[in-house]
């Protein structure tokens with residue numbers, strides 16, 4: 197259970213100050229969560245669902261126009277408090293109501309804890325549909 201006030205907002209990745217103001221924070225968090233500090237989000241209309249405590253961005257994910265979920269991230273200091281689960285549950289609801297197809301995602305097998313991540317997604321209702329050399333491909337069971 198998380199004690200602080202958490203806000204969840206969604207932003208379309210477009211060329212507006214509303215989204216652009218978060219680009220440095222997205223790069224910082226991608227550095228922390230995926231060892232990818234040079235990541236810059238594409239301005240492509242995809243939806244970013246972001247978690248804030250006060251005004252501080254502490255996590256996010258991105259969902260594309262095919263309901264594929266990418267970059268699921270929660271800052272280290274805020275992990276294991278149920279925030280990742282909350283972020284994913286809200287995203288699944290949004291994705292299903294959007295009519296853009298079954299929510300899906302890929303787990304990168306080069307991640308040290310990929311098997312634990314698969315278990316986390318299974319608990320949320322995803323199941324494995326394919327495994328290739330690099331990724332586990334999972335879909336949400338509707």
Ligand SMILES: CC(C)(COP(=O)(O)OP(=O)(O)OC[C@H]1O[C@@H](n2cnc3c(N)ncnc32)[C@H](O)[C@@H]1OP(=O)(O)O)[C@@H](O)C(=O)NCCC(=O)NCCS
Nearest residue numbers: 229268269270275276277278279280281303309312313316
């Ligand atoms: C994956 C991540 C977003 C989870 O965020 P979180 O806020 O800690 O997740 P939650 O606290 O909501 O935990 C959800 C469940 O998954 C489990 N879990 C989460 N991350 C885990 C991990 N790395 N290893 C083992 N279990 C994990 C939790 O124990 C919890 O299980 P429970 O519901 O039975 O208690 C976060 O660890 C992170 O940003 N990791 C680095 C980036 C990453 O690997 N993203 C996923 C790419 S596929």
